[in-house]
Amino acid sequence: xxxxxxxxxxxxxxxxxxxxLLNRISAIFQxxxxxxxxxxxxxxxxxGVSKFTIVVNIDEVNIKKIIGQIEKQVEVIKAYYxxxxxxxxxxxxxxxxxxxxxxxxxxxxxxxxxxxxxIVTVNKAFFILEKSGxxxxxxxxxxxxxxxxxxxxTRSGLIAVTKEEMKIxxxxxxxxx
Amino acid sequence: xxxxxxxxxxxxxxxxxxxSGSEAIVRCLIEEGVDxxxxxxxxxxxxxxxxxxxxxxxxxxxxTRHEQGATHSAQGYARISGKVGVAIATSGPGATNLIxxxxxxxxxxxxxxxxxxxxxxxxxxxxxxxxxxxxxxSTPVTKWNCQITKAEDIPIVMAKAFxxxxxxxxxxxxxxxxxxxxxxxxxFAYEKCTHVRxxxxxxxxxxxxxxxxxxxxxxxxxxxxxxxxxxxxxxAEEEFKAVVEKSGIPAAWTILGASAIPTSHPLNVxxxxxxxxxxxxxxxxxCDLLIAIGMRFDDRVTGSLSTYAKQAKVIHFEIDPAEIDxxxxxxxxxxxxxxxxxxxxxxxxxxKSHTDWHQKFKDLxxxxxxxxxxNDLYPTKEGLTMxxxxxxxxxxxEGKAAIVTDVGQHQMIACRYADFNVSKSxxxxxxxxxxxxxxxxxxxxxxxxxxxxxxxxSGDGGYQMTIQELGTIFQQKAAxxxxxxxxxxxxxxxxxxxxxxxKRYASTEMVNPNFVAIAEGYYIKARKVTKRxxxxxxxxxxxxxxxxxxxxxxxxxxDNVFPMIPTGASVSDIRLE
Ligand SMILES: Cc1ncc(C[n+]2csc(CCOP(=O)(O)OP(=O)(O)O)c2C)c(N)n1
Numbered sequence: 001x002x003x004x005x006x007x008x009x010x011x012x013x014x015x016x017x018x019x020x021l022l023n024r025i026s027a028i029f030q031x032x033x034x035x036x037x038x039x040x041x042x043x044x045x046x047x048g049v050s051k052f053t054i055v056v057n058i059d060e061v062n063i064k065k066i067i068g069q070i071e072k073q074v075e076v077i078k079a080y081y082x083x084x085x086x087x088x089x090x091x092x093x094x095x096x097x098x099x100x101x102x103x104x105x106x107x108x109x110x111x112x113x114x115x116x117x118x119i120v121t122v123n124k125a126f127f128i129l130e131k132s133g134x135x136x137x138x139x140x141x142x143x144x145x146x147x148x149x150x151x152x153x154t155r156s157g158l159i160a161v162t163k164e165e166m167k168i169x170x171x172x173x174x175x176x177x
Numbered sequence: 178x179x180x181x182x183x184x185x186x187x188x189x190x191x192x193x194x195x196x197s198g199s200e201a202i203v204r205c206l207i208e209e210g211v212d213x214x215x216x217x218x219x220x221x222x223x224x225x226x227x228x229x230x231x232x233x234x235x236x237x238x239x240x241t242r243h244e245q246g247a248t249h250s251a252q253g254y255a256r257i258s259g260k261v262g263v264a265i266a267t268s269g270p271g272a273t274n275l276i277x278x279x280x281x282x283x284x285x286x287x288x289x290x291x292x293x294x295x296x297x298x299x300x301x302x303x304x305x306x307x308x309x310x311x312x313x314x315s316t317p318v319t320k321w322n323c324q325i326t327k328a329e330d331i332p333i334v335m336a337k338a339f340x341x342x343x344x345x346x347x348x349x350x351x352x353x354x355x356x357x358x359x360x361x362x363x364x365f366a367y368e369k370c371t372h373v374r375x376x377x378x379x380x381x382x383x384x385x386x387x388x389x390x391x392x393x394x395x396x397x398x399x400x401x402x403x404x405x406x407x408x409x410x411x412x413a414e415e416e417f418k419a420v421v422e423k424s425g426i427p428a429a430w431t432i433l434g435a436s437a438i439p440t441s442h443p444l445n446v447x448x449x450x451x452x453x454x455x456x457x458x459x460x461x462x463x464c465d466l467l468i469a470i471g472m473r474f475d476d477r478v479t480g481s482l483s484t485y486a487k488q489a490k491v492i493h494f495e496i497d498p499a500e501i502d503x504x505x506x507x508x509x510x511x512x513x514x515x516x517x518x519x520x521x522x523x524x525x526x527x528x529k530s531h532t533d534w535h536q537k538f539k540d541l542x543x544x545x546x547x548x549x550x551x552n553d554l555y556p557t558k559e560g561l562t563m564x565x566x567x568x569x570x571x572x573x574x575e576g577k578a579a580i581v582t583d584v585g586q587h588q589m590i591a592c593r594y595a596d597f598n599v600s601k602s603x604x605x606x607x608x609x610x611x612x613x614x615x616x617x618x619x620x621x622x623x624x625x626x627x628x629x630x631x632x633x634x635s636g637d638g639g640y641q642m643t644i645q646e647l648g649t650i651f652q653q654k655a656a657x658x659x660x661x662x663x664x665x666x667x668x669x670x671x672x673x674x675x676x677x678x679x680k681r682y683a684s685t686e687m688v689n690p691n692f693v694a695i696a697e698g699y700y701i702k703a704r705k706v707t708k709r710x711x712x713x714x715x716x717x718x719x720x721x722x723x724x725x726x727x728x729x730x731x732x733x734x735x736d737n738v739f740p741m742i743p744t745g746a747s748v749s750d751i752r753l754e
Contacts (some may be wrong), residue, residue: 016374017374020316020323027317065499065503068501071499072497074320074375074376077374077375133716175375
């Protein structure tokens with residue numbers, strides 16, 4: 001696998017909501033030594049159907065093989081892959097910061113305003129900032145805030161919807177018949 | 178969470194009956210037509226064993242001497258019957274002992290259902306006595322698996338297990354059942370599973386692809402067919418033979434494809450792969466069209482992928498979409514069931530004979546015959562060869578025996594020289610290469626086909642990996658013919674040491690026990706042959722025996738299996754010496 005052909009792909013997997021499936025799916029990546037950049041799992045638009053969104057850095061030949069292996073799992077309904085231009089995506093970051101800084105460092109207030117971040121909660125000891133957007137935006141905010149000291153920081157996996165329609169509902173209907 | 182989806186799969190309107198979970202398991206097996214199962218008892222599965230005691234007349238439990246033996250016997254049973262093999266074990270060590278057989282069944286696409294007991298659900302995750310996370314452990318080597326903690330889930334999960342194991346590309350399924358679920362009573366009703374929403378086992382054959390394939394086949398000047406087990410699993414032997422005969426194309430087989438058409442068929446040009454025949458390997462890199470049918474381009478078949486059939490167009494007939502372009506890129510992929518696809522293909526094919534092309538196979542066969550085959554079958558040196566033992570078995574069985582092999586040199590020799598004149602005659606561990614497979618698999622094979630002669634052929638190494646199953650043979654009165662080709666070495670490894678490690682025979686020499694005495698210790702009739710003069714008569718005696726029979730043949734210690742494609746080499750660089 002030449003590194004030049006690698007790019008970030010998001011894999012969207014529609015599955016039955018079953019215990020153990022996460023194991024099966026992650027094992028497919030593990031066996032082939034593919035590092036998962038981020039992983040998110042949640043209910044999908046269809047009742048009883050879960051959706052995994054997995055981001056990996058890989059080339060197209062191999063992502064196709066991976067999709068084949070994923071779809072082969074009995075409880076996987078359908079898997080798709082997209083490059084980042086084909087999807088709308090967001091990630092979310094949470095920052096825990098000492099409350100006193102909010103008043104002592106006016107620059108922090110500017111950062112919050114300019115970045116469209118949101119204050120989730122404030123108490124005597126700390127306040128929590130939430131910022132959603134592209135990964136670079138979250139990282140940028142981290143860099144700005146880290147000068148003042150961050151007590152805790154965490155970032156979510158990527159969540160995504162495609163620009164194109166994914167015909168999962170009609171597919172499911174055909175499966176039911 | 179599990180229950181939700183399980184329940185939505187099938188609604189049942191049959192009358193119900195209040196029984197325990199363990200009885201339900203046995204009733205499910207009976208509903209699925211299981212009349213024989215292989216296993217080993219223990220604490221966490223005892224309620225099921227108690228029910229098996231009650232249902233003795235309906236379902237026969239075979240006590241193997243090790244859980245690995247139970248899986249291999251179930252595999253042997255499944256491979257020869259085409260039905261689902263069943264193995265059963267207790268939790269913890271019982272369950273982990275199944276793993277080798279499960280992994281073997283997974284890679285060789287063998288339908289199998291394994292049932293394991295599990296500690297009570299309130300103990301799950303507490304490192305309780307004999308608790309292992311068998312669902313986690315078996316995940317990478319099962320087609321599907323599931324843990325049951327409530328008795329009411331048993332019928333639906335069992336039905337799903339059998340359906341998944343045998344449909345589409347078959348494989349092993351594991352169902353783990355907690356002890357409390359085995360005791361719990363519930364209203365039992367059974368309905369077979371015919372559909373799982375997220376699972377499409379057999380892709381529909383696309384007629385446009387079939388036509389594209391036919392056009393390529395009709396236009397080809399030097400086409401070659403390589404078929405695999407997909408033909409046998411798809412019960413497509415007849416359709417396959419018709420396609421081969423009408424198109425006149427030379428057809429070669431992978432190790433698991435063996436016997437789909439008889440060895441003696443004029444268009445059967447032999448085995449491909451590492452120890453396959455010279456002609457089909459060399460000509461893979463000369464053909465203009467490679468037609469792969471129900472095979473998956475395993476690296477033991479292709480050698481180096483960068484040179485494999487590069488000049489040829491490739492057609493791939495395959496049931497599993499994940500196999501398409503996995504190793505070899507195809508020009509036309511025909512997805513679907515082999516029987517259906519070949520049936521659809523036949524009318525589009527032109528009748529051809531490809532005489533000049535066939536002549537090339539004959540010429541290369543002659544080279545292989547002069548350099549290898551002649552010496553293997555009609556040796557002039559004193560020591561016995563493995564091949565001449567096979568030759569005798571062919572003669573005495575008229576090529577109708579089911580040959581069950583272990584793994585090593587004897588396996589390659591058996592596949593090269595046994596006559597396979599009946600389908601499902603080569604039962605061997607192809608994908609995993611599991612030593613210890615042969616003897617227990619032969620037990621299962623014999624029980625599935627009591628009317629067939631079943632000959633197990635092992636090396637002295639692999640035989641000792643599951644030698645305890647002689648006890649099962651004795652207890653079950655399974656009339657298996659057991660042949661050990663004894664070269665006092667782990668022969669195949671020794672061959673590699675000789676060729677690639679300067680003859681440094683590190684830990685491959687075996688000091689062996691008195692095999693005849695061991696067999697006799699299990700009350701099995703036994704004989705040892707050391708001289709050529711005794712061979713024919715001994716094989717005849719074995720084949721005439723109505724009961725199990727053990728035959729040890731002491732063969733040449735340092736013989737090698739040729740031809741051979743060294744790892745990483747191109748198939749056309751196959752060595753004859
Ligand atoms: C369980 C297992 N362990 C190790 C191996 C590696 N291996 C492959 S062939 C072989 C030697 C087999 O020796 P023997 O059973 O005597 O048969 P022979 O090659 O002499 O016919 C070994 C050790 C294997 N295939 N399976």
